[in-house]
Amino acid sequence: MSLQIIVNGLATGSVYALIATGFSLIFNVLKFSNFSHGALMTLSAFCGYFIAAERGLGLIPTILVAVVTGALVALAGEFIAFRRITLNNTSPVYFFVSSITLGTMFEGIVTVKVGANFYNYPQFFQNSTIKFGSVVISTSDLLMFFCSVVTLLILAYILQKTRQGRGLRSVSFDRDTASLMGINVTRTIQFTFIVSGALAGLAGVFLGINYTLYPTLGSLVVKGFIASVIGGLGSLTGAIIGAVLLGFVETILISLVGSGYTPVFTFLLMLVFLLVRPSGIAGSNVQEKA
């Protein structure tokens, strides 16, 4: 029982970690909460469904299509919604509105295409569960866990070791100084959006496999938000820790109070966290700069 909870919690947490890092990346670089992230997940999950899964192309092409769509759409979104605001140094308030608007637009596009219908990804695996002793793991959970871990490791490598990653970190630290040091800020921001969009696409497919595909699937992004608040807004490591923690808490809560009331309790958990330790687990304290 307890081992089962750990396994399920890890699987849920790993998807939340994908959402939370995609969200935190943009928060890190542009210092705003990207509310279009959820709708982007839905959009790319649906693209994966219509372009690959519906034609029986299997899981890998579906994921690839969704990831590429996510990256491209995020790039386009950066151009139409955020570029001018970044360049004009307008008040950060406008980032909010832009991202909310972009989110409603993505969701609107999905709704126009699919209506309010529910879709299911085809069964990707022959045997849907694997047994290890007394623990039953669904194949999709296992796959989700490994994909997430590998993706996050690659992301960590890019951020820590590569030139592009160093550029990203310096832009997130101070945009103007980074630009003086010869870093192409616009390119770096585009790169951030591409990575974040790709993560959204991956998370979208996994959510679609786990639940069903429907136009408001993106509202699950709230789990990613809660995870990054618990972990500490603006810290990637914190976001991952928060996501795994949230996965565990949810799994335990579902077995205790049922899935209906779980959002209420996770919300209360977030409030308590903000009261006791507003800077989150990682302790990153993002203050408004003077």
Place this chain on the structure above:
Amino acid sequence: MTLYLSILTQILITVVAVCGVYVLTGLTGMFSLGQAAFMAVGSYASGILVVKCGFPFWLACILAVLIAVVIGYLVGFPTVRLRRDYISLVTLGFGEAITALLNRATKLTGGASGFIGIPRKTTFLLALASAIAAIAIVSWFKTSKYGRQCIAVRGDELAAKAMGINVPKIKMNAFLLSVAVTAFSGCLYAFFITYVDPTIFGWKKSADWVIMVFFGGVNSLTGSVVGAFILSGLPEVLRSLDQYRSIIYAILVLLIINFKPSGIFGEWELSPRNLKALGEKLAKRSRKEEKTDGAA
């Protein structure tokens, strides 16, 4: 005629809600993505009080607004001390939590099938009076000491603090006022539609309201009210385009944000003095045109 009156009443109810959002977003620069959840609290609380407890309508409204304010205080208390991003994230979570609660507490709320049997009490005149009252209260708030402090907080929190403004308190005041106004619009809504269900109070509705505020001009109450009128009236006019509504909204707002970030009205407010100034400006312009015509 009744159809038009009914549409107008719905628009006016939206105007009341948007007045609440304006206090939060326009004046203080905070974004609530759970504002519709407070509307839900208002609707459900007043509906339950009237239908199940037999309270009179006005008393139920007052109690519902009070309940919403208390909940708003609990939600706001940990968040107002922090960066403004937190209030959007927390209210978004709050919206999800409220939806889950309304769906599950079937005995009290009717669950996913909705709460039915609310008597119709909201008339067109009541909605009109409420909208006027809400606009009056908010415009009074804007010109009062608190409103000016809110604007200072929006401009720069740190500088506002340095000027001796109690930033968390001001944010809390604005949040609670906006919660109260929005919850009241929820009461009006419940007693107009006579039926409420949890799905209509999602974050999309809150986002729509924010968009309305920005469409008209984030610094102007007049702009927000006009924005609410135009954007909530538009789908009624363009029934056939209902599907594309959110996309059209989004494109409009993206255009405005990219090319005229201050919205249609900018800072301009509707007041006798500003009207007079505008009239003089227009008169001067037409006189100038006459002159150039004469010269030609």
